[in-house]
Amino acid sequence: MSRRVAIALGLAACAVLHAAEPAPRWFKGNLHTHSLWSDGDDYPEMIADRYKQAGYHFLAISDHNVLAEGTRWLELKAPAVVAGTVVQPGGGAVLEDYLARFGPDWVEQRETAGQWEVRLKPLAEYRTLLEEPGRFLLIPSAELTSKWSRPATATEPARGGPVHLNHTNPAALIAPVVAGSALEIMQRSVDAVLEQRARTGQPMMIHLNHPNYVWGVTAEELMHVHGEKFFEIYNGHPGVHNGGDHAHLDTDEMWDAILTRRLAELQLGVMFGIGSDDSHHYHRMLLGQSNPFRGWIMVRATHLTPESIIRAMEAGDFYASSGVTLAEVTRTGRTLALEIQAEPGATYTTQFIGTRRGYDPASQLIESGPGSKALPHRRYSKDVGAVLAETKGPRASYTLKGDEIYVRAKITSSKAKPNASVAGEVECAWTQPLVNEAK
Ligand SMILES: [Zn+2]
Numbered sequence: 404m405s406r407r408v409a410i411a412l413g414l415a416a417c418a419v420l421h422a423a424e425p426a427p428r429w430f431k432g433n434l435h436t437h438s439l440w441s442d443g444d445d446y447p448e449m450i451a452d453r454y455k456q457a458g459y460h461f462l463a464i465s466d467h468n469v470l471a472e473g474t475r476w477l478e479l480k481a482p483a484v485v486a487g488t489v490v491q492p493g494g495g496a497v498l499e500d501y502l503a504r505f506g507p508d509w510v511e512q513r514e515t516a517g518q519w520e521v522r523l524k525p526l527a528e529y530r531t532l533l534e535e536p537g538r539f540l541l542i543p544s545a546e547l548t549s550k551w552s553r554p555a556t557a558t559e560p561a562r563g564g565p566v567h568l569n570h571t572n573p574a575a576l577i578a579p580v581v582a583g584s585a586l587e588i589m590q591r592s593v594d595a596v597l598e599q600r601a602r603t604g605q606p607m608m609i610h611l612n613h614p615n616y617v618w619g620v621t622a623e624e625l626m627h628v629h630g631e632k633f634f635e636i637y638n639g640h641p642g643v644h645n646g647g648d649h650a651h652l653d654t655d656e657m658w659d660a661i662l663t664r665r666l667a668e669l670q671l672g673v674m675f676g677i678g679s680d681d682s683h684h685y686h687r688m689l690l691g692q693s694n695p696f697r698g699w700i701m702v703r704a705t706h707l708t709p710e711s712i713i714r715a716m717e718a719g720d721f722y723a724s725s726g727v728t729l730a731e732v733t734r735t736g737r738t739l740a741l742e743i744q745a746e747p748g749a750t751y752t753t754q755f756i757g758t759r760r761g762y763d764p765a766s767q768l769i770e771s772g773p774g775s776k777a778l779p780h781r782r783y784s785k786d787v788g789a790v791l792a793e794t795k796g797p798r799a800s801y802t803l804k805g806d807e808i809y810v811r812a813k814i815t816s817s818k819a820k821p822n823a824s825v826a827g828e829v830e831c832a833w834t835q836p837l838v839n840e841a842k
């Protein structure tokens with residue numbers, strides 16, 4: 404073969420390879436889900452099947468301090484009545500539905516010394532039932548579930564609270580950290596994940612879950628974590644206080660405090676917002692239950708693989724939703740633009756939220772009252788997370804004027820959220836922030 408022909412063939416091969424690279428597309432997913440491997444109330448393949456049928460492209464079942472690996476038998480306990488409802492985790496109608504869906508050859512049961520047991524299938528086994536290339540992906544995960552506490556001192560009462568972090572696509576389970584502060588738990592957990600990632604070469608990520616669950620994590624602690632890129636702006640569990648209260652910031656306010664201080668003062672980089680379900684209850688869809696399909700992320704990636712999803716998320720190429728779908732989002736150069744996939748009868752308001760240079764950095768501690776074991780929150784000045792512009796309708800865009808540190812968009816629909824996690828919720832979406840790189 405002549406050199407010229409070889410070069411021509413080489414060029415042709417490049418062209419073919421290039422043409423085969425798919426264009427990025429939107430994949431819908433949920434990174435926070437529970438099953439009978441911990442405190443969820445259904446079998447993991449039943450849960451994954453529900454998400455797949457609901458049109459999701461990827462799901463991470465993230466049970467508390469456990470990976471779905473190895474052999475585990477679930478003991479079926481006698482039915483008990485809890486709050487007026489008969490409860491038997493994994494038994495009764497739940498087991499009947501599992502048998503009906505996947506058949507008696509798949510469902511493994513046994514009786515040992517009078518105790519009835521059902522085998523919880525590991526991910527490596529059940530993923531073969533449901534995964535399809537380009538259509539549905541299951542990603543390993545675990546919710547690193549920790550608590551911090553410290554005793555009373557002469558000047559401070561006893562303090563404590565939960566810290567939960569999701570480790571997505573781990574190579575091995577990381578032990579929960581026991582420490583005297585949320586910050587120490589977060590930092591040591593993030594460090595352990597970064598170390599595992601560097602050692603194994605496997606793409607993986609860690610995100611802080613529901614910061615306002617039992618008010619376990621303050622914005623000031625989260626903003627100080629080195630290497631953390633993600634937290635939950637929206638979590639569909641009914642007990643996690645996305646909306647804050649009289650003494651605590653909501654998660655939008657926390658995000659603005661975190662972005663402002665990380666970017667302008669701490670030089671610790673941007674933090675992105677995730678929407679998730681944190682679903683535990685799959686059998687009664689109603690207010691007060693921890694149900695699926697309330698919060699999710701839409702990731703624009705080239706391939707439906709953990710690697711491609713994580714790479715896109717680390718580039719901020721995704722948005723969080725509790726009901727609003729965006730046809731397009733672009734964060735290019737100095738402009739953040741979006742187009743809403745409008746639903747009939749709904750109207751949409753897009754707020755562009757950001758902080759300008761020269762903001763008033765003052766903040767005040769908010770008194771949370773006696774008896775609270777949580778650390779008090781801080782209220783920042785109106786400059787932090789100000790509404791820089793507001794647009795009605797299906798299209799919105801914002802071009803940096805020059806003095807913004809960042810700008811992000813929150814889209815609020817007039818439509819009440821079906822099966823809301825708290826009463827009165829409307830559907831929203833949150834884009835990732837556009838950071839002003841100009842000095
Ligand atoms: Zn949690």
Ligand SMILES: [Zn+2]
Nearest residue numbers: 435437546681
């Ligand atoms: Zn959870």
